[in-house]
Amino acid sequence: MTAGGDLLRVEALEAVYGDGVRALSRVDLTVREGEIVALAGSNGAGKTTLLRAVSHLLPASGGRIVAGRVSYAGRDVTRTRTDALVRDGLVGVLEGRHCFRSLSVEENMVAGGLGRGSGRSDLRADLQRIYALFPRLAQKRGLPAGLVSGGEQQMTAIGRALMGRPRLLVLDEPSMGLAPKVTDEIYAILVGLNRAEGLTLLVAEQNVALALRHAHRCVVLETGRSVLEGPARALRARDDIRRLYLGQGPEPRAADGALAAAGY
Template sequence: MSAAPTLLQVEALEVVYGGAVHALHGVDLAVRAGEIVALVGANGAGKTTLLRAVSNLLPALRGQVTAGRLAYDGRDVTRTRTDALVRAGLVGVLEGRHCFRGLSVQENLVAGGLGRGSGRSDVRADLERVYGLFPRLAAKREVAAGLLSGGEQQMAAIGRALMGRPRLLVLDEPSMGLAPRVVEEIYRVLAGLNRAEGLTLLVAEQNVRLALRHAHHAVVLENGRSALAGSAASLRARDDVRSLYLGGAERPEAAAAPEARRRAPA
């Protein structure tokens, strides 16, 4: 059986902020269609910067790709507008559970469909799909997003992204600040979409144990460089990875990573 096509290719990527601060140094990453790829690393390793580059959000933050190659489905990301990437199926969920706080849950979700250019019938069908995935949102569809719990806001942010019918869903720290039960619920939905629909996921995750449990492949960033890459199972078995990020021996109650503390922007 032939290998799945590469949907996202990052080669020798270098990123600078403000013309002076070097955030990434020769990072390599490949995401094949149908995979879950985890991006892990310590606080400030560059994970968020890499995801910003993938979604072409760096120019808005005085960031610039200065070297390397960044391609999504054959497109040069640096030469493609963010809205065009969204319509082509590259949809991101930023860190921080970004919602339109004054709009209802349903209005937030509809905004995701409109960003893709969906018609009314598609929006209605996608709404029912998202409500089926996240029943909590269905029960609060008329509630302002700003009044939701943190977990519900994250579900709304992910649901809005799913309204865009992504081929590649990029998530930045989806478990940050959430109760374990809520995190498990969210990952159950994401992993289910990957298995049932082949949704491709690139996830930067502060909960390294969780990320390596669900991912097919993983890349470890250190100081803005790709230090390790391989199958998630092989990285889980490495003594250095277990010592740095998994708290030594596997224990269900172990702390996930030093990065679990809220970090400064990468």
């Protein structure tokens, strides 16, 4: 898929929690239409905070933006209601396989479509599309979401988001706690949607090797700062990335690129 113009822009973003605990410090990020962009970094690097800011969910978790700007499709995210962003195609999948556990798998899907404002005919068409993508969910459609496996719960959360017909799908740690086979299945579906339909993806991953394998570009966060950005293929070949994040490569050298210059 050839990337188009900028769909999401994060500029010099700073965010805090509570009485001033700093979570992000001048983070920059651009996602172009049709791209898969990975947001990589260790636990606590600021990935979840950044995705919350992008989706205008930061205030709900006790955080706030204190500087910088987030814009989606030319709109100031901080001045746009979250439900309006969803209807405009910015749809998120939160960390932790969030489902309505007492509702059936299919009722979860319908909830995603209703959030977009879909009518009955659109709901029926979109359900068939999701079940074609995730055949397991078709088999479990009548079960409470809280009773299906962890992988099926993650598929339910992603399917519910896709029912909203997103233009930009934001996913927070979609591989967390899942078996490698299930993770590969989910990523194959997401990458397939990107290639076939141009779905734009912003994916936060602690598993940097996984992120670099599937993304077009990658932004690396460390302690709330964006310290490195570039094409995923180029980053995979860097000694500093292989050593620090993939557990590969030679011993550290005095001058080892951008991360060494930044003190990592």
